[in-house]
Amino acid sequence: METLNQLGEQAKNAARLLSQAATPQKNEALRLMSQALVDHQETILSANQKDLAKAQENGISGTMLDRLTLNSDRIYAMAEGMRQVADLPDPIGLVSQMWTTDNGLTIGKESVPLGVVGIIYESRPNVTTDAGALCFKSGNAVILRGGKEAIHSNQAIVHVLQKTLIQTAFPPTVIQLVEDTSRASSTGMMTLNRYIDVLIPRGGAGLIKAVVEHATVPVIETGTGNCHVYIDKAAQLDMAKEIIVNAKCSRPSVCNAAETLLIHEAVAQEFLPVIEEALSAYQVELRADEKAQAILQHAVPANETDWETEFLDFILAVKVVSSLDEAIEHISRYSTGHSEVIVTDDYFASRAFQKRVDSAAVYVNASTRFTDGFEFGFGAEIGISTQKLHARGPMGLSELTSYKYIISGEGQIR
Known part of the structure; x- marks a missing residue:
């Protein structure tokens, strides 16, 4: 089992490559991954059955069992979400503003990826594909840390995605899964500042509170929904x-x-x-x-x-x-x-x-x-932000970007 530092270093290297990728390449890879989910749904459903059996043994509630359950319709919906993300405009490289200063400098504001995104989430396996697709299209490598309840499902899904990526120009390490579901791995991600650029918790109030209180990595707080x-x-x-x-x-x-x-x-x-x-x-x-x-x-x-x-x-x-x-x-x-x-x-x-x-x-x-990224036309969502800084509401592609200033001159000095 790879350590968090190994996953982080691999993600950082992969993010640099992905950030320079052409839009058609990204879209084609997303469509291949979408089709692979459908083609390998029996493998994914078999893994999900292991998670469901364990959850039932542990007396999980009916509503929480529903969050964990995959079926053919839900896998098709996950695949459709990836296809929709492929069809959306690429947010990377867009110059939203351009102006010329009094001294002749031309300044532009260009959208760029965040870098490496960490996601800590609980028992919904569809988050694995939603997060993977949105981060990939927006040029970000992603480290996924799902809950123990869905570990077999998440492993199967990520294996399918990575196996598909091997057939493309992209390293499979652009989408990685933390297979250690202990509390230590969750805590470790909260302080992995060297590699993770932003951490997004997606789950219940307890998880979100723990991440917000203990993370040294920048956090986007998502969705307790009263x-x-x-x-x-x-x-x-x-x-x-x-x-x-x-x-x-x-x-x-x-x-x-x-x-x-x-x-x-x-x-x-x-x-x-x-x-x-x-x-x-x-x-x-x-x-x-x-x-x-x-x-x-x-x-x-x-x-x-x-x-x-x-x-x-x-x-x-x-x-x-x-x-x-x-x-x-x-x-x-x-x-x-x-x-x-x-x-x-x-x-x-x-x-x-x-x-x-x-x-x-x-x-x-x-x-x-x-209130859902799919319903809002985002293809999928990385989560629903209830904070106000950087992102708010369903988070789609544009919320997974930052920007840089690009400046051109003709020898100006100050």
């Missing part, structure tokens, strides 16, 4: 029901799932029984404040912790509010800055919500589940 849906007094209630069911139940184990429902008191009496019935089909547990509890049939009392929790499960906190102001105040206090929704036909309420709510994605009349 996401809110607010049902305004001017909402279309049929629409509201569909949005909430989708946001909570379509895939509760992901960061863009809704965790808290806020509802205006003017429509609470009419709407809460309707949404309770709709959510009961999914056995969603409702944790409600006193006003909502008085209307709901089977809710349990919510406590302070429930308002700030990313459940990642079939659990929804419910609160009745007296105004748009109260809803925004609640979101401001408890949100993680990921995704928030207002359902309303009141234009002025919708504009106030979008202006005053300070999250990465703020929706009017649409599900939080759209």
Whole structure:
């Protein structure tokens, strides 16, 4: 098993080569890797079954098991994501600005790769291909460190990608996997300043907190998603029901799932029984404040912790509010800055919500589940940034670049 220093040195060397690669070469390699995923899906699915069997032995929850599970459809989606990345414009080498100074110097601002990107993530094997494709297209070598739950799946996927890269002009070390899933390897990546240019944690609150607190490598903080849906007094209630069911139940184990429902008191009496019935089909547990509890049939009392929790499960906190102001105040206090929704036909309420709510994605009349790189047209995503420096929201190709100034003169001196 290679050490982190070996992986880092290999990644640094590979990054220098990749940063100079022509766009057609990168695109062709991505298409070959995409096809290889489909061609070798049986190998990948067999490896995934080993991970699933171990996870079930360890009593992993149903929602977390869903994050880990691969099937033919999901592998095709992973392959399609890589193809879409190949079809996107190359962000490298673009000169976004050009000007001439008073002394005749011509100065341009040109996009360049970050270098070596480290990704620490948990039990979703699709992150392996998403991160690999986006880093590759944006000229970055990547060191992937997945969780122990998905180790066999990740090994199989990376083996397929590296075996394909051998057939191209690129070294397979542009995409590498840390096969040691101990805490030591995670901690080691956090301090691998000599080789890693930026570290991106993608997972639960505990992982992200640990990386942010202990990393000496620059970090882009991603996605704990305590996401809110607010049902305004001017909402279309049929629409509201569909949005909430989708946001909570379509895939509760992901960061863009809704965790808290806020509802205006003017429509609470009419709407809460309707949404309770709709959510009961999914056995969603409702944790409600006193006003909502008085209307709901089977809710349990919510406590302070429930308002700030990313459940990642079939659990929804419910609160009745007296105004748009109260809803925004609640979101401001408890949100993680990921995704928030207002359902309303009141234009002025919708504009106030979008202006005053300070999250990465703020929706009017649409599900939080759209906060996703694929849905935003990025082909895939490296993660969803909830910070403000450098990148925010779903991170695609442009968020994996920096820039340099290119200056031309005619002998000027200062």
